[in-house]
Amino acid sequence: xxxxxxxxxxxxxxxxxxxxxxxxxxxxxxxxxxxxxxxxxxxxxxxxxxxxxxxxxxxxxxxxxxxxxxxxxxxxxxxxxxxxxxxxxxxxxxxxxxxxxxxxxxxxxxxxxxxxxxxxxxxxxxxxxxxxxxxxxxxxxxxxxxxxxxxxxxxxxxxxxxxxxxxxxxxxxxxxxxxxxxxxxxxxxxxxxxxxxxxxxxxxxxxxxxxxxxxxxxxxxxxxxxxxxxxxxxxxxxxxxxxxxxxxxxxxxxxxxxxxxxxxxxxxxxxxxxxxxxxxxxxxxxxxxxxxxx
Numbered sequence: 009x010x011x012x013x014x015x016x017x018x019x020x021x022x023x024x025x026x027x028x029x030x031x032x033x034x035x036x037x038x039x040x041x042x043x044x045x046x047x048x049x050x051x052x053x054x055x056x057x058x059x060x061x062x063x064x065x066x067x068x069x070x071x072x073x074x075x076x077x078x079x080x081x082x083x084x085x086x087x088x089x090x091x092x093x094x095x096x097x098x099x100x101x102x103x104x105x106x107x108x109x110x111x112x113x114x115x116x117x118x119x120x121x122x123x124x125x126x127x128x129x130x131x132x133x134x135x136x137x138x139x140x141x142x143x144x145x146x147x148x149x150x151x152x153x154x155x156x157x158x159x160x161x162x163x164x165x166x167x168x169x170x171x172x173x174x175x176x177x178x179x180x181x182x183x184x185x186x187x188x189x190x191x192x193x194x195x196x197x198x199x200x201x202x203x204x205x206x207x208x209x210x211x212x213x214x215x216x217x218x219x220x221x222x223x224x225x226x227x228x229x230x231x232x233x234x235x236x237x238x239x240x241x242x243x244x245x246x247x248x249x250x251x252x253x254x255x256x257x258x259x260x261x262x263x264x265x266x267x268x269x270x271x272x273x274x275x276x277x278x279x280x281x282x283x284x285x286x287x288x289x290x291x292x293x294x295x296x297x298x299x300x301x302x
Contacts, residue, residue: 076135090266162254216237
């Protein structure tokens with residue numbers, strides 16, 4: 009009983025001290041000032057990042073494919089069971105795809121990053137737009153809590169997500185931009201809305217066609233997820249005048265997939281499948297306008 013009394017007394021004293029301190033601070037009698045303050049000048053916002061080199065045929069009339077290796081720099085992405093990092097695997101996969109396309113010699117290629125560097129999502133798509141790309145492809149490695157999930161997936165922008173993007177485009181550019189070569193400047197609200205909606209539907213259809221070709225060409229050569237084509241609101245895919253897709257080459261959280269993506273022979277097979285799909289896609293005339301932005 010004596011020990012309980014001591015504990016109760018100590019608790020009551022602590023409460024009383026806290027109440028007294030609160031009363032002193034709120035009454036203005038005392039204030040707490042930091043001993044020192046460190047002020048730092050943040051670096052000024054720089055302009056747009058420089059454009060990467062375009063490799064391949066010197067003929068600028070050849071189609072241009074921009075390959076985006078997901079994550080990078082201080083953003084490692086997902087991690088695998090043996091310590092694999094998504095940013096490393098995506099750079100290897102993107103490089104294999106670039107090499108496969110250059111070996112065929114039919115298209116020009118640019119990579120958003122060819123090293124371990126960080127890019128914000130908007131910069132990735134902006135690079136493709138400024139270069140006047142005919143196709144934008146972002147390469148990633150999926151992850152899931154269920155380590156049994158495996159296989160590649162091709163994502164395109166969802167129809168629902170595109171509606172807000174279309175609206176934002178019209179507002180941001182103040183009807184001074186172009187959609188598929190048609191200037192929105194001087195158009196009424198209704199006409200601008202129709203033009204943007206048509207562009208959205210057209211590019212969504214082209215992007216989905218590319219996804220179909222990847223799945224078709226990869227049948228029997230690489231493992232796909234049970235749902236190989238999906239739609240999602242990825243920021244890097246939000247372009248109204250450029251066919252775009254995001255390929256999850258596999259699940260880095262799955263031991264077999266992670267091992268495959270780290271294997272140069274598997275990456276070469278993957279790159280051959282995607283390169284073949286790209287060339288068929290371009291031959292079908294499904295690509296974008298290929299006009300570089302100012």
